[in-house]
Amino acid sequence: KPTIYLKDYTPPSFLIDTISLRFELDETATRVKSQLQVRRNPQAAVTRQLQLHGHESVELCEIKLNGAHLAADAYQREAEFLTLLDVPESFELEIETCINPEANTALEGLYLSDGMYCTQCEAEGFRRITFYPDRPDVMSVFTTTLVADASRFPVLLGNGNPVQRGELDDGRHWVTWVDPFPKPAYLFALVAGDLQCLEDQFTTCSGRQVTLQIYAEAKDLEKLDHAMTALKNAMRWDEEVYGREYDLDIYMIVAVDFFNMGAMENKGLNIFNTACVLAHPRTTTDAGFQRVESVVAHEYFHNWSGNRVTCRDWFQLSLKEGFTVFRDQCFSADMHSAVVQRVDEVGILRTAQFAEDAGPMAHPVRPASFIEISNFYTLTVYEKGAAVVRMLHTLLGADVFRKGADLYFERHDGQAVTTDDFVQAMADVSGRDLTQFKRWYSQAGTPRLKVSDHYDAASQRYQLNVQQSCPATPEAQQKLPFHLPLSVGLLRADGSSFVLKDGKTTQLLELTEAEQTFVFDSIDEAPLPSLLRDFSAPVKLVYGYTDEQLAFLLSHDEDGFNRWDAGQQLSLRLVNRLIADYQQGKPLSLPDTFVATWQSVLQQAPQDPAMAALLLTLPSEAYISETAEQIDPLAIHHVRHFMRCALAEQLESSWLELCRQHDSQSGYTASAADMARRSLRNLCLSYLMVLESPAHLALAQQQFETADNMTDQFAALISVAHSGFRDSADELLAEFLSQWQHESLVMNQWLMVQATDPREGGLARVQQLLEHPVYDARNPNKIRSLIGAFCQQNAVNFHAQDGSGYRFLADHILQLDAQNPQIAARLLTPLTRWRRYAADRQALMQAQLQRIMDKGQLSGDVYEVVSKSLC
Ligand code: BAL
Ligand code: ZN
Known part of the structure; x- marks a missing residue:
């Protein structure tokens, strides 16, 4: 695939005013008829050729222009395009295609997830459905008719509002949906399945009634309340903070188990990875609850920042993603502790995003080129993009920023625009020259x-x-x-x-x-x-x-973030001194002053459990690695473990006391206060468990058995599963498996606990789990929970000196690339960091990258990451 450059952008030659689609759904041969009203774009250079995108997997059945069949010499079919060689100024185009959803393992376009039809069209999935100008600056009014077997697919969903439905003689039924808001093809969606829904109503600020529906399989119906509450809170928040009201009569979310991303903001019909929408106290941890809340809000906020005002081209991805992440971060800060939220988001930014910005895939928030846009749904575009918007908010102040957002939404409603347009709105309301500020969009790297x-x-x-x-x-x-x-x-x-x-x-x-x-x-x-x-x-x-x-x-420090960060920097210095000692074979010891500092934090912990849980957590292995001159994974792991053991030992009675004080007293609630209490208690338990004392083991086992919620049960499980009590670990893992084997998301956690176990023999354990019935090699969540977790969160095993971890990852990438290129490319991340390690590991990692490269026939996704990494 060729490299595409921002500098080469030209407006579309033709515009599509309306598109009417009819899907006759069939597992292996879905027929798609499209009818387009096409006209030449007055803003573009004149041409008589109309170029439509179309993936090679799409079979062209028929094509008509103004009702007449097109002769074979009137168009050209290439691998990625269909070009009509001579078209008039405006016309009607009808195209019929045939696609095979069952064979679609890439999970882009139309595919089957556990027997239900769903779609993922961002960024370039629509071209796997039909021939179309699949670019975000072509916005059209979509009408969609779905036809499917009524008994197997009773629910048929599309964008917008349902306007008509009926039954056919052959047992099939149909529904027509109209979305009145012009949109790019990447926001198109459909769903067909045997689904149940939780329904509610929301009255908007102008008094309009909106029907809210969240769909899932019947067994998951009880796990939808939290997402519904989050949706209503987000709708209210966007009215109050940004003055943005919802615009359709219905808002739907559908949970699917096979999904490459977290969720997708399709107009009026969000499709969610089950991991980001289902939540129940028995099966979901507090972290899961918070993820659901923030992703539901994020996708909702896209209705304005992304859908009503969209991106001109994919280089502008951060226009919608950076702004929307900033919006969801502020929402979460308002719903919970603002400091905890800030610590969490900075944690992601300065470990993973800083690492990305220092590696071979580094790119500006607005990239200047790409081979495969899917590779640019990155921490830089999302998290750094949000940090850039936050800086504008800080520089201009909340009131002026809000005026700028109002101007941006009003000025560009219904348009496809650029990050320059966003900054210009902020410049116009503030009267400030933001020309220099825009360097944040065009220069990569962490200053x-x-x-x-x-x-x-x-x-x-x-x-x-x-x-x-x-x-x-x-x-x-x-x-x-x-x-x-x-x-x-x-x-x-x-x-x-x-x-x-x-x-x-x-x-x-x-x-x-x-x-x-x-x-x-x-x-x-x-x-x-x-x-x-x-x-x-x-x-x-x-x-x-x-x-x-x-x-x-x-x-x-009165600044909560800086108090936490001072503690992190203090710990980090000690970590680095101890790493040097470790590498020189010296004995390790913790200074008394350091222990005394922790003692005083422990003593004050009950006053603010949420903050205490943060302060009492050592810098992560990932953060230590990111800040290191050269990463020594064994030394980092060993030193961090030594510090946890020493702190546990020297402050044992304090941990124990705090653990008891924060025991659950009156059953589970999902309140912020209760979440903070659980996080502090479980942190204490994790320190106690490193001491390997039978009394603490009994405490953890008891918590595992009696917990009325997944947060506490899972915390107990992981503390035992990663301990030296091997028999107890195996027993608890087996018990957890038998208790939850029918809960797919819980099984992801079960895989993840084992994949991240730092004890010796990690790779062999993971290889065994690949054969386990709960593992499914086609499901991205399972791949991430097992292979992804092992390679990204189990540094000691993944970086084994013999290179076995690297070889394992390369094997799986080669296997996965043909099946699901997006997931394969994503899994590559740890290998892209090869320059950060010592020469022996560098050579081993490079060799695996080269092995992948040498295979040839790679997807654009994997090719781009590997070739840039080897450069
Ligand atoms: N647009 C892709 C999923 C998301 O960022 O919301
Ligand atoms: Zn987004």
């Missing part, structure tokens, strides 16, 4: 801020000097300075914050130069700076704190 300071007691003047730089990335060696908000506070020796500009204790500094100095007057004692409060920009900041200063910030 570094080097901060130093100087205090002059005589003049009571404090100065902060900031230097910014950005490392080279594949698309550019040299980077120009970014425009970014640096939020700072200054702490007094008693821990209180200085009052700074405008009577506030946090001041926004705007960086625009490669080096800048900021002056603070009337500072009557030497301050300690609290820098980058609330992680105000996606950067790596370096300032020469002493350990004591970090401990001081940990106890006193």
Whole structure:
């Protein structure tokens, strides 16, 4: 496949005003008739050729122009296109195709998930259904008629509103749906199946009644309440915070078990991975509950940021994704603890996204080129894209930002636009020049801020000097300075914050130069700076704190995020010292001061269990790896484990006491307070279990047996399953299997626990599980839970010195590529990081990438990732 460049964008030659589709659903031979009203685009260069996209798997049955059959020499069929060689200015086009949903293992286009029909058209799935200008800037009004066997597929769903239905003599029935809002083909969807639904109503701010329906298989009907509550909360939130009202009479969500992504925002008919919509206290952990809430909200928010205003081309993907992630992050912060939410999102950004930005697949938030767009549904486009929108929000303030969003939605309603248009709306309402700010969209890489300071007691003047730089990335060696908000506070020796500009204790500094100095007057004692409060920009900041200063910030900073981060940086320093000791064969020990700091956090934990659970979690192996000069997976794992053991041992009575205090008293609730209590208790249990004492084992076993919810049961399971108590681990895993074998999502968790077990022999265990009846090699959730979890969350086993983990992954990628290229390309991520390891591992990882490359006949997805990684 060729590389596609943003600079080559040209408007579509023809527009499609309406499209009427009729699907006669059949497992192996679905007939699709489309009728298009086509006209030449007055904005485009004149041509008589109409080029339509069409995947090679689509069989062309018939084609008519203005009612007349087209002769074979009037069009050309190539692998990816159908070109009509001479068409008039405006005309009606009728096309009939035949497709095979059962053979569709890529899960793009129309396919079968557990016997039900569903679709996934973003980004380029519609071309696997029929021939069409499958690009987001061609927006059309869709009418869809579905015809299927009435007994096997009683539910037939499409975009928009149902307008007509009927029955045929042969036992089939049909439903016609009309979506009045013009949309690109990537937002098209249909579903046909034997489904049940939970129904509710929502009254919009203008008083319109909207019917809400969430569909699932009958057995899962009891797991839909949480998603429904989340949907209603999201609808209300978008009205209150953005003034955005829902626009159709019906909003539907359908749960499917075979899905490449988390969910999809098709107009009026969201299709969700079951993992992102089903939730029940007995089968879903608190993390799962929160995921459902945020994904339901995310897809709902797309109705405006994505659907009503969409992307001109796929380079603009972050226009809808970055903005919508920012919106769902703010929603979650309003629903729960804002600090916990911020810590979680920064955690993802600065481990996985920073790693991506430093690797061979690094790309700007608005990429300049791609081979396969599916490879660009990345943390950079989503999470860094959200961080960029957040910076605009910080720089302009909430009120001006809201005015900018209003202008953007009003100005571009019904259009397909660019990230420049989004920033322009913000510039217009604020009167600010955001030209430099737009570098965040075009320059890849994580900027570094080097901060130093100087205090002059005589003049009571404090100065902060900031230097910014950005490392080279594949698309550019040299980077120009970014425009970014640096939020700072200054702490007094008693821990209180200085009052700074405008009577506030946090001041926004705007960086625009490669080096800048900021002056603070009337500072009557030497301050300690609290820098980058609330992680105000996606950067790596370096300032020469002493350990004591970090401990001081940990106890006193009024900025919750920075308190947590001070603790993380303190731990990270110790981790790095211990890694050096480990590598030099020295004995490891934990300084008393470090233990004392943890003791005081433990003592204060009951005051804020949610924050305590964060503060008492050591930096993850992934974060330690991302910050390391060179990644030594064994040393990282060993040192982190040593620290957990030492903290567990030296503070055993405190962990135990806290664990008891936070026992569940009155049954399960999904409240934020109860979630915090469970997370703290289960964290304590996980520390206690590393001590390998029979008394603590009994505690975990009892929790496993008596828990009335999956959060507590699963926490007990994982703490035992990863412990040295092998017999107990096997017993609990077997019990869990027999209890939950009919719950597919719970079985994903069961696979994941075993895939992430760091004890020796991980690969052999995973290989055995590949043969287990609960594993399904065609289901992306199962692949992610077993192969994905092993390669991404079990560093010691995956990075085994003999290269067996790498070989295993390459074997599976080669196998998967023919079946599901999107999933295969995604699984490759750990191998793309090969340059971060020592020479021996580098060679082994590279060899596997080369082996994949040498096979040839790769999908564009896998080819792009492998070739860029080897470059
Ligand atoms: N548009 C793909 C799924 C999502 O980001 O909502
Ligand atoms: Zn999205």
